[in-house]
Amino acid sequence: MNRNRIVIIAVAALLVVGAGFWVFNSVLGDTQPASGPMTAIPVAAQPTSVPDPTAEPMPVTPAATDQPTMAPVAPTEAPTAPSAETPPNEVIRYQIVADESTVSFRIAEDLRGQRIEAVGTTNQVAGEIAVNPSDLSTAQIGVIRVNARTFTTDSSNRDRAIRNFILNTDQYEFITFTPTGIEGLSGSGALGQPFTFTIRGDLTIRDITRPVVFEASVRAESAERLVGVATTTVKRSDYNLQIPSVPFVANVSDDVVLTIDFVALAVTQ
Incomplete structure (x- = not known):
């Protein structure tokens, strides 16, 4: 077996090993765990229904108007x-x-x-x-x-x-x-x-x-x-x-x- 053939076989083997490592890491390697507990994004809800016109109006204070x-x-x-x-x-x-x-x-x-x-x-x-x-x-x-x-x-x-x-x-x-x-x-x-x-x-x-x-x-x-x-x-x-x-x-x-x-x-x- 001549030297060039040996070099070609060695390079091919390295490529196969490298591809194997790539497949393992990209498919079956370890992954990051969840970064933390889940939290809800608050929905920007406002009361949208029409108040009862016969109801007695309630006093409004500045705090009551805040979101x-x-x-x-x-x-x-x-x-x-x-x-x-x-x-x-x-x-x-x-x-x-x-x-x-x-x-x-x-x-x-x-x-x-x-x-x-x-x-x-x-x-x-x-x-x-x-x-x-x-x-x-x-x-x-x-x-x-x-x-x-x-x-x-x-x-x-x-x-x-x-x-x-x-x-x-x-x-x-x-x-x-x-x-x-x-x-x-x-x-x-x-x-x-x-x-x-x-x-x-x-x-x-x-x-x-x-x-x-x-x-x-x-x-x-x-x-x-x-x-x-x-x-x-x-x-x-x-x-x-x-x-x-x-x-x-x-x-x-x-x-x-x-x-x-x-x-x-x-x-x-």
Whole structure:
């Protein structure tokens, strides 16, 4: 074997080893943990319903005209419910409780020749809802944030591939949904009655934002507690989410089903 051939073989071997290290680090290497607990971005809600003209006017003090402020709540801390009854025409703010909520994605793939549905879940979600029970048409939903670093499936290798290669969570930690409109809500609310409606908004995954529509259903278990679910289907290709070439995985679907199952509790103003 001549010297040139030996050099070529050595260079090829180094390239193979280097490629192996690149594949490991970019697909199966360690990833950054969540930077901290999730906090809700306060929704800029104002009472929008028309006061009862027959009601006796209430005195207004300078403090009463100020915009109420609210500190974000860590996911393990349930917001404190109001102790008194909520008067008609008053907006109630609710915050999603991470410990009782789940965000999931579902996507079909061939794994070792078998068609399966890969499911990833996390409870690291935060957001606010503002509702006037006397006029549901004025309901508002704030920005919903999900920590993409915390998604887990039934495979640790898949989890690392999702965080490292598909979602690039070291650089893009959060997935955000910014609502732009609610359709199908009207009238007044009633405890125990489910309400179905649609939520339009902008979904940002990594550095790409696309308009999506969630189909939602929400029910008030009490004046202080809302439970609901919202679902949409997005195209993986719309967000340029590439699947790494790994053994045993093929034919990954372009459709991804996103679901938010949430509990939201009223907070003091």
